[in-house]
Amino acid sequence: MRNLILFFIKYGHFLLFIGLELVCLFLIVRYNRTQRDIWINSTNIISGNASNTFDSWTEYFNMKEEAKRLAGENAKLKEQLFNKQVSSLPSKDTLTLEDQQYFLIPAKITNKSTNHPDNYFTLNKGRKDGIRPDMGVISSNGIIGIVKTANEDYSRVITILHRQSAISVSNKTTKAYGTLKWNQDLDYRYTSIEAYPKHAKLTIGDTIITSGYSTHFPEGIEVGVVEEFEIPKSEYFYKIKVALSNNLNKVKYVYVIENLKQQQQLEVERADE
Amino acid sequence: MNNSIVKNITRFIGFTLIQVLVLRGINLGGAFNYISVILYPIVLLLLPLRTPNIGLLFIGFFLGLVIDGFYETPGVHAATCVAVAFIRPYLLELLTPRGGYNLSYELVPAHYGYQWFFRYAGIFLFIHLLIYFSLLLFSPLFFVQILIRTVVSFIFSMVFTLIYTRLFL
16 A cells, blocks of 8 residues: 555656546547547558458467358358259259258268278267268268268268278279279278279279269269279289378368268169169 | 745736737738747746646646637647646756756746756747647648648747746746
8 A cells, every 4th residue: 555655656747647648639539620530540540450460360260160161161062063963954053952962061070090901080970960870971172981870979980991991983084983992001092993894994093983873972072093003814803093082191071971862772772682 | 935826827827818819819821821829838837846746737737728728629738738747847857057946946047047048948848839739730641740830830939938038037
């Protein structure tokens, strides 16, 4: 308390000076036309700059939220793209709900492995968000795998880097198709194609896409490019090494594909057996 | 002591009236439009040495508000007077004469000499005018204009101060 009084004795007139000047400044800006205009203009410039700087900071902090939003938007766009392919009426520009066969659910990978013989991913979305077993999983760069199990909040994905994984793929130019199989090289950048017929043409650098001959993926999702191949003498099929377009080690955000007609297709296929 | 208070109050009223009734009306037009004769800071200039700092600030604020009332520039003169009232003790310290100040003396040429007085009044007035025109034009964009008006007005104000000093002090 004594210090406080001493402080005021020592600096009281300075504080009073500041206080009176602030009162005067308020009077000047409030009641003088020209000064007010100048004041408003200048403060606008300053506050404009300040808010710009502030915005760029908050932008950084909102990045996570923004990424989520963009993932949702991407899902919508990809949905439209896939559904356009299955749309029976080519002249139609807009899609109605009845046309829509594929829905995309954006998700984030919460756990993953890429260096085992059998690799799994765990996604942060589950049954609650509409994820069911047997749905396909892709990222913006290519395919990831297929959902194996899902509980309320999480789901487990068999990646294409898994011995059980077998996905129908085709050559983008020749349309010949084979099966994508994990070659167990333990190099997550490459995988292989089996059952690609010997008579079909193949060149190094050919783009491999999903064939659409399954209920998991729509046609035309990029898988990778042919890195190298050989023609074994005693077999009917090529031996192909594919460089994946998708870096599974790096990928963080994925989309789970819901195929509304999956059950119907499977039903009719089973009935035949 | 009482004599001093009466003197200062009279000076306050007298200079306020001269400033707002006579000097405010001076308008030479044309190139001389820059000139405004400001004489009332002499009231603050001649306040007794023993006036407390806080008292100086309040007197300055009040004087400025009264002048502002007539100049129709609320706050401009008041802010200027508060500023020079704040600076005054430091200025006096800076200009301490060889023998030091005598607390009971008035700050007039009769005690400290004309040279000292005009240095004191000159610096005081120049600071006053510089702050005044800065607040009046209110933007660094008008820097040159502020400077010109300050210098021109300073010359004329100093002439009037000289006349006043010769006649009354």
